[in-house]
Amino acid sequence: MPITRRLSLLALSAAFITLAGCATTSTNVATVGAYRDSIDLDGRLSVNYQKSGNRESMTVNFDWAQRPGRVDVTIANPLGQTVATIEVTPQSATLTQAGRAPVTEADVDTLSQRTLGWPLPVSGLRDWLQGYAVDAQGQRFSASPAGNEVVTQDGWRLRFVEWQDPNAAQPAPRVIHATRAAVGDIQDLEIRIVINQAGQG
Template identity: 25%
Template structure:
């Protein structure tokens, strides 16, 4: 009997701690999805016309080349001017650094061995030259936290009322962090994945016109 009492006394703090922990991680009740979707439509109406900006941050890309995992990372300066844009990626010493310039007439990739490379399709150009699959067309919308015009999309919202996950065109795009100091809010982290391909953006600053 005394042994049973001792065991119960020893277990009691653990049981109480488990109850406290369970209470601490109690999920926040979901807001009305229709209302959140309506707020998202409002953000999209405000941000969709935005086509002049300079984004600075970091990019990490991984995928497969000839059956082997490959990738790269570096600082990114993304300058958007209407339908034209420029990606400047500067990697660490010994890694890939390049400039991708895209206009409605096609794309030019500079900075790699062998001289400039060209292709009418920038996504094909990047994949052929670097082995990176980057959804450049859709990424222009996703980086703003918007749905792209490439087809149906599924949205999941976080406790802050902003998108936490966007599934579209075979990609899952998560938004771990947002810059709410800017209104409408814009993402500060964008992680896109379409196995085996991953694209991760960490945004340090936005300059919008």
């Protein structure tokens, strides 16, 4: 894989999961009893988009350990080799690659802009991984097998495709599709998240 594509792959996946891990949780905890501040996830992230007339696609694996006030993420290539680690706290977000100086910013917005060159949604992604969102009217959305699609307040179309246990009282998602027509100069952005395991820390 060319080095530019490898770095693009790393930056995109790392920024996405970093952002997913650090959205605000105070409202969530107060209003949704099933929401958990401590959770462990591992899974796969696939991204497809068009830029400058070219169609790009990439896939990475991730391990995510979320605790109150901190998120630690390990990013691996499809062969299972670790390519980056991420640490997120309320004060900073840091991306570390082997053999390179860590990249630290005060917030994930700045980190994603620096590593990607274009922003990803900061609020909401942590909700999505647990089956929640804020819809276009600003209302709290709780996904279920019977109601699995929503357009978010910031313009993402979400579809919760599969569930860990569809018969649970509050089922946790296993496969999530997120799409958006345009983000900056990125067109037809599609993100597919497959969560292999989910557990409370």
